[in-house]
Amino acid sequence: MPTIITLIYYLLVGFFSVCFLYNFIKSKKWSEELLYLIVLLPFLLRLFRLK
C-alpha cells in the first residue's frame, strides 16, 4: 500500500509540473510567468528525486 500511495504522489507531482509549464507557456503576463516558474522549481526537484 505505501508503494502505491508513493506512486500516486509522484503522478500528482508530474501532473502539476506539466500544468505549471503549460500555464507558463500560455501566459502573457510577466508576473504570472515568473510565479509559475517559482512554483515549478520544488515540483521538479521532487520529481527528479533531487530534494
Added chain:
Amino acid sequence: MNPTVNWRKWLFGLIFLAVLIPAGLSFYRSRHLAEPVVLGPGVTGVKKLSNYFPGIKGSINDAKIYILGEDSGRGSVLILGGSHPEEPAGRLAAWIIIENAKMKAGRILVIPTANPSASTSTRPGGAYPPDYSIKTPWGEQKFRQGDRWSNPLDQWPDPEVYIHYPSKQQLAYMDVRNQNRTWPGRHDGLMTEKTCYAMTQLIRQEKIDLVIDLHEAELQYPVISTIVVHPKGQDLAALASMTISAEEGFDIGVEYSPEALRGLSHREIGDWTEAIPLLMETPEPFLDATRGKTDQNLLLTGRDEFVRKAGKHGLLFEKLDEKGWPVDLRVGRHLSSIIVILKTWSELRPDRLIEAEEIPRYSEVVGKTTGFYLKDPARAPANRLFFE
C-alpha cells in the same frame, strides 16, 4: 506570439535553468557523498541489517554494522550513531571507535549511520549546510550534514497522524520518519519502522547486553548532558554517571525513560529485548531554534551569540559561554561515557565482560582533536576501506 513576450519567456526560462541545475547538482552531490570508514585493528567483520531482517534488503537503510571482537560467550554492546544524523558527535564517536578500538573481551557492534536515509537530507527551511569537514593530520574528512527525519525521497508521504506500533499511541505525523520514535519497529511497516525492526532482530539474534544510542540536544531542551536509561539499567547508569562526574572531567546526569512516551530506543529496546538501552545527550547549540547563522562553523564550534542571549534570560538547561560547545568536547563526552559504562557493566556482570582499549577518552579528544583519531583512507588497504 508577441516577439517581446517570446523573448521574455526565453529569458525567464534560462534564469530558471540557471537556478534549477546548480541547485539540483548540489542536492545530488550532498545525497551521494561517500564517507570513508577505515577498519581499525579491532574490526573482525562487517555485516548489514539485511543479515538480520531480509525485508530491509535493497533499501537505503540497509545500514552497515561494524563488529569488533569475537563471539566468545562474553558480553556484547551495540553502539548507535546517527539515529539523528544532524547530531554529528554521535556519528563521529562511532567512527573513532571503529577506526581505533581493540577488544580484550566481548564484542562491540557499531552502526555509525543508524538512519542512512536521514543522513542524505537536510531540514527544509533550516538553512543547514550540506556537509561539514573535520580537520585531520592528513587533510580534511567530509561528512554529510543530515537531518532528524528520514529523507522524504525515501519515505513519503507522511500520514495525517502517526500511530506508533504496537502501542497505538498517536504521535506527530513527521515522527513516522523519526528513528527514535519508531522502535521496536514493524516488519511490514514503513522504511523507518522496518529499520528499527531490523535492529531489534539484530539485538535479539546477537544476544546484545547493552545498546548505547548517541544523540545531541538543543540547550533549550531539558533532556541534555544526561544518560536516559530504561528502568532495568538504573544501577548501571547511576554508577556510571557518578564515576564520569568524578573522574572524566565533566558532569552527566541520569534520567529514567518515561513509560508513557513510546517509540524511543531507551524505552522500547528495554521492553522488547533482553538488552539494557541507554541514550546519551550532549549539548549542540546548532539545534536551538533561536540560533543565528546555521553554518558549519556553528555546528563545529557550538558558539552562537543568540543562543547565549537566550541563556542570559534563563531559557537554557545547560550553560553556554563564549567558548561554546566545540565538537571535540561533545565527541569526547560520548567516548568517555562509553568507556565508563562498559567498565561499570563489566564490574556488575563479570560473566558478560566487555573490555575494550584504545578508545580515546574526553581529555584526549579535547587535547588532540577529533580529527587526530580519524584514519587516512588513502593509506588504507582496499579490503579495510568501507564507505557510509
